[in-house]
Amino acid sequence: MVYDFDTYDPSLYLDDYQRYVRTGRINDHWSALIDNKLAFHEVLGKFASHRSTVHGLLKNGWFHAFDSSETTEIASDGGIKLERPTDSTVSRPTRDPIDWLDETLSDGEQLVLKWFSGGGGNNVHFLERTDGSYLYDGEPLTDNELARTLADLQDYLVCEFVEQDEYAAKLYSDTVNTLRVITMYDERAQEAFIPIAVQRIGTSDSAPVDNFSKGGLSAEVDRETGTLGPGAQYYRRDSVEWHDTHPETGSRIEGTTVPGWDEIRAKLLEIANELSYMPYVGWDIVVTGDGEFKIIEGNSQTGVTALQVHRPLLADERARRFYRRHDVV
Structure with missing residues (x-):
């Protein structure tokens, strides 16, 4: 067929x-x-x-931060620049996911949430911030509803939405x-x-x-x-x-x-x-x-x-x- x-x-x-x-x-x-x-x-x-970019992982109700692209020069020795990430998530790698989203995601921006394994378009979700609220797969959720939803996502990667x-x-x-x-x-x-x-x-x-x-x-x-x-x-x-x-x-x-x-x-x-x-x-x-x-x-x-x-x-x-x-x- x-x-x-x-x-x-x-x-x-x-x-x-x-x-x-x-x-x-x-x-x-x-x-x-x-x-x-x-x-x-x-x-x-x-x-x-x-x-x-993979920002982090959702596991057991927590957000575990990974990538940070922002760095600042802190020293120079023999022409070698030493840098450290400036993202606050580095000093606090395990965060409440809503707190991290509120600090990171600007209005109009999206993230992709996908299970660490599998394919075929399964177990993929989209999270967007708009007018200070969140849309999950296009549906508006309160912070409490979103927190419960994210808590159910075990071993999900939080990834950039590529334009x-x-x-x-x-x-x-x-x-x-x-x-x-x-x-x-x-x-x-x-x-x-x-x-x-x-x-x-x-x-x-x-x-x-x-x-x-x-x-x-x-x-x-x-x-x-x-x-x-x-x-x-x-x-x-x-x-x-x-x-x-x-x-x-x-x-x-x-x-x-x-x-x-x-x-x-x-x-x-x-x-x-x-x-x-x-x-x-x-x-x-x-x-x-x-x-x-x-x-x-x-x-x-x-x-x-x-x-x-x-x-x-x-x-x-x-x-x-x-x-x-x-x-x-």
Whole structure:
């Protein structure tokens, strides 16, 4: 119902057994570092300009602070600057979450709350401050209601809300529309490559996330030009529907180009080469400007339906060789 068996032989598609059972072995022990969102955030420390900020963790009703970007010079010795964070949360790393929010979040700003593990757009919430009050997934809550809600969020990361580039907002403004890019490390060539990339686009069915499995659209990104093809949608339907324009907003999908795709592709491959011991990663990235992006998270056992709705992964000889090398096929 999803894959095009009229055009492609079914054997060219990575099947569910291969995806759920065998691809999980590719990264071996390092899968745990990728799938733990906080651990993967730390792995990306060398590429801090391309990772989103994780402010802290909600656990047992408390907020445990992490990142602080504000520093002040306190001494200099031999030309070496010594700095310390100026954020008050550093001296008080464990806080009441409402107190931290009141001090940190300005009117009109948002945060993303997501469980440290898992995917598919599950266990993701959005918190916004507006007119001095808070909206949780768009619903207004009193401070007491919010405190009880946050107390129930065990091991949830408190992350920055990454503002997407204008091209992505035009596609559908009620969700952050991410790129899912797969990288594979070719040991023979000693370089990473991208077998497929898609632009995910939200709808009223999928909001507040953009996931294909929740009703969002998936448009393949041309790996050379960064140009989008038509958007596929399969949710509560008998077959895949294809859209040149967004079915709700009318915004153009097919023919839209990811701004600065060449730079994005090159930088992502540079990062994948640095992390060659993690040879198989599904990257979720937000394009923030021309050639600029932030990594939201990685996936060691990426879903393939939103990818293979466009074409089978095993039809790409280099990808097939990679999967064969890792005993997936």
